[in-house]
Amino acid sequence: xxxxxxxxxxxxxxxxxxxxxxxxxxxxxxxxxxxxxxxxxxxxxxxxxxxxxxxxxxxxxxxxxxxxxxxxxxxxxxxxxxxxxxxxxxxxxxxxxxxxxxxxxxxxxxxxxxxxxxxxxxxxxxxxxxxxxxxxxxxxxxxxxxxxxxxxxxxxxxxxxxxxxxxxxxxxxxxxxxxxxxxxxxxxxxxxxxxxxxxxxxxxxxxxxxxxxxxxxxxxxxxxxxxxxxxxxxxxxxxxxxxxxxxxxxxxx
Amino acid sequence: xxxxxxxxxxxxxxxxxxxxxxxxxxxxxxxxxxxxxxxxxxxxxxxxxxxxxxxxxxxxxxxxxxxxxxxxxxxxxxxxxxxxxxxxxxxxxxxxxxxxxxxxxxxxxxxxxxxxxxxxxxxxxxxxxxxxxxxxxxxxxxxxxxxxxxxxxxxxxxxxxxxxxxxxxxxxxxxxxxxxxxxxxxxxxxxxxxxxxxxxxxxxxxxxxxxxxxxxxxxxxxxxxxxxxxxxxxxxxxxxxxxxxxxxxxxxxxxxxxxxxxxxxxxxxxxxxxxxxxxxxxxxxxxxxxxxxxxxxxxxxxxxxxxxxxxxxxxxxxxxxxxxxxxxxxxxxxxxxxxxxxxxxxxxxxxxxxxxxxxxxxxxxxxxxxxxxxxxxxxxxxxxxxxxxxxxxxxxxxxxxxxxxxxxxxxxxxxxxxxxxxxxxxxxxxxxxxxxxxxxxxxxxxxxxxxxxxxxxxxxxxxxxxxxxxxxxxxxxxxxxxxxxxxxxxxxxxxxxxxxxxxxx
Numbered sequence: 001x002x003x004x005x006x007x008x009x010x011x012x013x014x015x016x017x018x019x020x021x022x023x024x025x026x027x028x029x030x031x032x033x034x035x036x037x038x039x040x041x042x043x044x045x046x047x048x049x050x051x052x053x054x055x056x057x058x059x060x061x062x063x064x065x066x067x068x069x070x071x072x073x074x075x076x077x078x079x080x081x082x083x084x085x086x087x088x089x090x091x092x093x094x095x096x097x098x099x100x101x102x103x104x105x106x107x108x109x110x111x112x113x114x115x116x117x118x119x120x121x122x123x124x125x126x127x128x129x130x131x132x133x134x135x136x137x138x139x140x141x142x143x144x145x146x147x148x149x150x151x152x153x154x155x156x157x158x159x160x161x162x163x164x165x166x167x168x169x170x171x172x173x174x175x176x177x178x179x180x181x182x183x184x185x186x187x188x189x190x191x192x193x194x195x196x197x198x199x200x201x202x203x204x205x206x207x208x209x210x211x212x213x214x215x216x217x218x219x220x221x222x223x224x225x226x227x228x229x230x231x232x233x234x235x236x237x238x239x240x241x242x243x244x245x246x247x248x249x250x251x252x253x
Numbered sequence: 254x255x256x257x258x259x260x261x262x263x264x265x266x267x268x269x270x271x272x273x274x275x276x277x278x279x280x281x282x283x284x285x286x287x288x289x290x291x292x293x294x295x296x297x298x299x300x301x302x303x304x305x306x307x308x309x310x311x312x313x314x315x316x317x318x319x320x321x322x323x324x325x326x327x328x329x330x331x332x333x334x335x336x337x338x339x340x341x342x343x344x345x346x347x348x349x350x351x352x353x354x355x356x357x358x359x360x361x362x363x364x365x366x367x368x369x370x371x372x373x374x375x376x377x378x379x380x381x382x383x384x385x386x387x388x389x390x391x392x393x394x395x396x397x398x399x400x401x402x403x404x405x406x407x408x409x410x411x412x413x414x415x416x417x418x419x420x421x422x423x424x425x426x427x428x429x430x431x432x433x434x435x436x437x438x439x440x441x442x443x444x445x446x447x448x449x450x451x452x453x454x455x456x457x458x459x460x461x462x463x464x465x466x467x468x469x470x471x472x473x474x475x476x477x478x479x480x481x482x483x484x485x486x487x488x489x490x491x492x493x494x495x496x497x498x499x500x501x502x503x504x505x506x507x508x509x510x511x512x513x514x515x516x517x518x519x520x521x522x523x524x525x526x527x528x529x530x531x532x533x534x535x536x537x538x539x540x541x542x543x544x545x546x547x548x549x550x551x552x553x554x555x556x557x558x559x560x561x562x563x564x565x566x567x568x569x570x571x572x573x574x575x576x577x578x579x580x581x582x583x584x585x586x587x588x589x590x591x592x593x594x595x596x597x598x599x600x601x602x603x604x605x606x607x608x609x610x611x612x613x614x615x616x617x618x619x620x621x622x623x624x625x626x627x628x629x630x631x632x633x634x635x636x637x638x639x640x641x642x643x644x645x646x647x648x649x650x651x652x653x654x655x656x657x658x659x660x661x662x663x664x665x666x667x668x669x670x671x672x673x674x675x676x677x678x679x680x681x682x683x684x685x686x687x688x689x690x691x692x693x694x695x696x697x698x699x700x701x702x703x704x705x706x707x708x709x710x711x712x713x714x715x716x717x718x719x720x721x722x723x724x725x726x727x728x729x730x731x732x733x734x735x736x737x738x739x740x741x742x743x744x745x746x747x748x749x750x751x752x753x754x755x756x757x758x
Contacts, residue, residue: 118687
């Protein structure tokens with residue numbers, strides 16, 4: 001069995017310390033209380049602050065427990081916030097790929113469309129923000145399920161509906177497909193939700209590698225995929241670039 | 254070698270540099286916020302030196318993020334917060350007073366004095382604008398009147414005046430060491446000092462406001478090479494400058510008379526292209542220059558300016574602490590079905606278009622115990638939408654046409670509920686283009702045209718694509734009733750501030 005990770009033990013000690021007493025401590029007080037070097041204590045406090053578990057009082061400079069700890073059980077990223085942060089990159093992806101772009105988050109086992117940019121051909125299209133898509137049958141959903149073991153387990157408690165003959169409904173088959181998604185870092189659906197259309201998606205990750213959303217394009221299967229239903233490399237690269245740009249935007253926010 | 258145009262958007266709260274490629278697609282972004290100073294109620298100031306420092310940081314950063322080298326940037330275009338007044342020492346390059354921001358209302362008393370018996374429209378024929386604390390000229394007068402020795406130094410040419418683009422171009426081209434002192438027609442048209450038909454500083458206006466001509470920049474086109482940068486990306490031509498709202502009009506490719514856009518930022522601004530004609534508004538809109546390309550005739554626009562929209566959300570976040578990020582306003586508003594009978598009129602700096610009432614102040618009306626923060630959030634978004642409706646109505650009345658759809662852009666267009674609400678209260682489709690950053694795109698377009706990166710306007714039109722569209726879904730009776738409620742709420746903001754000694758010093 002691997003040994004325990006010292007920095008996590010120390011972070012836990014800092015949190016316990018802040019949770020007791022007056023609830024507000026300076027960096028030196030934390031360092032002295034735990035027998036840590038000041039630089040070490042400062043590094044731990046700043047990291048905990050960055051992930052929202054600790055916040056710093058503006059006036060006194062002291063640290064206290066942050067809202068992120070209390071809200072651990074609710075989704076930590078607001079879909080509206082996500083749309084706003086990602087908008088430049090979802091637009092840019094639509095312009096480059098020439099296809100419809102959707103940004104999705106997992107909610108109650110389905111994909112909630114947090115953002116949608118039209119295919120840039122100026123045809124009549126309807127905004128799908130707030131709409132839901134079945135997670136097992138689209139590329140966005142497969143990305144989200146691949147990086148969220150808990151959600152997949154919930155989803156597989158009941159039979160999965162088939163939308164086309166190509167929809168993956170067998171739990172074992174789906175699990176294998178998701179393992180591939182984890183390995184490659186992207187997902188494709190070729191006519192699994194609707195005949196004639198395909199999707200390519202990649203994960204949007206927050207600090208620490210937590211997948212919080214998926215971004216992808218959708219369009220005619222012959223435009224997105226080759227004859228063996230593999231995504232066209234140029235389009236896949238655009239999707240992955242956009243996913244990375246949005247992830248960077250999240251980390252910076 | 255891939256080549257790019259850099260747009261520098263010097264806005265009210267931040268300075269951004271965005272690189273665009275030849276299809277008008279966004280390649281990279283870099284941004285830095287600057288501090289807002291509120292030394293007294295109604296006063297808003299910026300530190301122009303801090304803004305210049307931010308420029309020297311964001312431009313190289315945007316180039317680096319694009320994975321490009323400085324040689325790949327063919328031109329820089331500037332779009333800027335308008336009417337913000339900067340004064341600096343020609344010899345040292347240091348600002349001599351804090352920059353007075355467009356939202357600042359310290360000139361309310363002075364403006365009334367200037368209006369005298371003839372009223373706020375005293376100079377409207379000459380400059381296209383009503384007398385209001387919004388514009389740069391009276392702000393300059395106020396600073397000259399209230400800073401010891403400043404007028405004498407200005408007369409000797411030791412102190413220079415400019416709006417933000419002038420300050421940045423002067424610094425980019427060398428500052429005290431040979432900096433170019435220029436402005437463009439769109440920014441100059443917001444000073445109340447330029448003749449709207451002559452496009453030159455108007456001696457009558459300078460005289461009325463006591464402004465020495467020696468301190469004024471030269472007025473140039475919006476799209477032409479003003480000079481080469483000496484500090485940031487050395488050698489790159491600075492090839493465009495436009496006020497941010499005019500830049501957005503350009504970025505939305507509203508090149509034909511009758512085309513209009515509304516940009517949702519700190520404030521919101523609806524601009525309608527009126528071609529080579531200057532249309533004088535009878536309904537509280539401004540006559541302004543839209544753009545001027547090289548030696549072509551200037552194109553004009555009618556403008557409906559709304560002072561407080563995005564900044565209302567900011568106040569909801571920072572002033573009241575009811576949300577932690579601006580985007581959360583939508584989440585909070587979605588927790589309720591309607592406004593619960595509550596209306597917020599954000600006349601924080603008086604009311605702008607179409608009312609122009611500088612003595613008005615904000616109100617929240619219709620409060621009952623039933624109202625929650627969710628309802629307040631709804632009222633915030635609805636305030637943005639109804640203010641848009643007021644300027645659209647004025648625009649329709651002035652042009653004799655009815656708007657059939659509204660092109661929108663700016664940060665707040667990410668707010669889905671807000672855009673739906675705007676479509677609902679206007680009863681027309683609301684359309685968002687593929688590039689939300691149209692202010693930057695417009696500055697890039699104007700700069701790219703000047704250096705031949707893009708051949709003509711028609712080519713730019715092909716870059717415009719629809720990224721989203723909201724259709725009206727509110728029944729007529731409810732719309733009429735809500736508009737009536739809104740109008741009654743607006744009436745309650747009027748006649749609040751009484752002129753007193755505090756307004757004068």
